[in-house]
Amino acid sequence: MTRTVFAVFAELKFRATLIAILAALTGSIGAQSTAPDTFRVRLETTKGAIVIDCVRAWAPHGADRFYELVTSGYYDDSAFFRIRANTWTQFGINGTPKVSMAWRSKTIPDDPFREPNARGTVAFAFAVPNGRSTQVFINLADNRATHDQEPFVPFGRVTQGMDVADALYSEYGEASGSGIRAGKQAPLFEQGNAYLKKNFPRLDYIRTARIVP
Numbered sequence: 001m002t003r004t005v006f007a008v009f010a011e012l013k014f015r016a017t018l019i020a021i022l023a024a025l026t027g028s029i030g031a032q033s034t035a036p037d038t039f040r041v042r043l044e045t046t047k048g049a050i051v052i053d054c055v056r057a058w059a060p061h062g063a064d065r066f067y068e069l070v071t072s073g074y075y076d077d078s079a080f081f082r083i084r085a086n087t088w089t090q091f092g093i094n095g096t097p098k099v100s101m102a103w104r105s106k107t108i109p110d111d112p113f114r115e116p117n118a119r120g121t122v123a124f125a126f127a128v129p130n131g132r133s134t135q136v137f138i139n140l141a142d143n144r145a146t147h148d149q150e151p152f153v154p155f156g157r158v159t160q161g162m163d164v165a166d167a168l169y170s171e172y173g174e175a176s177g178s179g180i181r182a183g184k185q186a187p188l189f190e191q192g193n194a195y196l197k198k199n200f201p202r203l204d205y206i207r208t209a210r211i212v213p
Contacts, residue, residue, distance in 0.1 A: 040159075
């Protein structure tokens, strides 16, 4: 009997979830993957495609972690859960609690600040020094005046799809995810996408994140 598209998708999602869990729980902890000098990531979202060109020299630890997360399938089926319109959009909490919790404490060292937070640049969110783990944001505006002072350290730039990033659903603002520093993300880690889809049904999602030529 021919399998349905839904059955195939469910199997692929299960495999990605298993890979993401194993990557976090096995000996790869503390032995982070080394990314290529440059690489390109394509986010297939519910609004269209966003392409991010990453440059390891800008932020080696950040680029390595992003590469590791993408290749493990971590960002698949994850929400753009926190958006401040015309300022930034944030993602990076996996929709499956076992996956997000496995990676939550797997932090990376801080990178020296090199590239400014211009519109389209991509950086890790963080709350404390050496505390970056999985959450990433796209600068929807030129945020150099505020973000360079923290500093948030860009590791890449959106080269295609800024119109898609601008169009992501933003009306929930801080209510659907708040920030790492606000300490209000527990429901996202404990309940995952089930919580978001029940309480914030209009959020946009990353369907898949893949390394592309």
